[in-house]
Structure formats: structure tokens, C-alpha cells
Amino acid sequence: MLRMLGKPIRTVLQWQGLATVAMALAAGFMSGRHGALSAALGGLVSMAGGLVSAVVASLGMAESAGQGLLSALRAEAVKIGLIVALLWLVLVNYGDVVVLAFLGSFVVTVLVYTMAMLVRDY
Secondary structure (H helix, E strand, O other), X not given: OHHHOXXXXXXXXXXXXXXXXXXXXXXXXXXXXXHHHHHHHXXXXXXXXXXXXXXXXXXXXXXOHHXXXXXXXXXXXXXXXXXXXXHHHHHHHOOOOOXXXXXXXXXXXXXXXXXXXXXXXX
16 A cells, blocks of 8 residues: 555655654653553554545546645645544543653654655655
8 A cells, every 4th residue: 555655655654653663662761661652652643644644645636736736635634633533532542641752752753744845756
């Protein structure tokens, strides 16, 4: 499935994965297993949002600038909706969540996602 996506999104997902592992290790060292799991979940929420957004954006071929914009807006709306739902799901169902590790990892991986525009497609 990842092969259908462009090189920039695949590269950024790898960077997000590395950032998530680093944050989970750091949080695990500071807060134990719940810190590590919280950081891993925070990174995974962001990664899932980015992956679904990329898949939605790549589904239709835009024939005009308007269709391209509509496709990008649809992908962003799906991403935001999924992220809000996943954040809520984790915070409601995981009673031992370490909020600082969870949100810190989430924010770091969101910032890494913004670097996708720096990756060349060739």
C-alpha cells in the first residue's frame, strides 16, 4: 500500500517512526512503561492521520485546480477528524496515560510531518 504513495510521504512516515521510537525510549526512561506506551501512541496517532490523509489525497486525479484544491481539503478534513477521534479514544480509554509524553510525541511527529515539502520526489 505504501508503494502507491510518493517518496516524500514515505520518507516522512519513516522520520515520524524514528521520532516516535526516540520519544518512546526517552519517555520510558523517564516515566516507565506507561510513559513509553503513551509516547508511542502519540506518535502513532499523528502517523495514522498523515497516512490516511495521503491515501485520501491520492485517490482521485484532479482535472482542474478546483478539483485539486477540493481533494486536498477533503484529505485534510479526514486527517483532522481521524486525529481528533484517535486522541479522544486514547485519552478516554487509557487510564494510565502520561499526558506529557503522549502530547509531546504527538506534537513532535506533527512537526516532522510538515517537513514533507523538503523531500524531493526523485
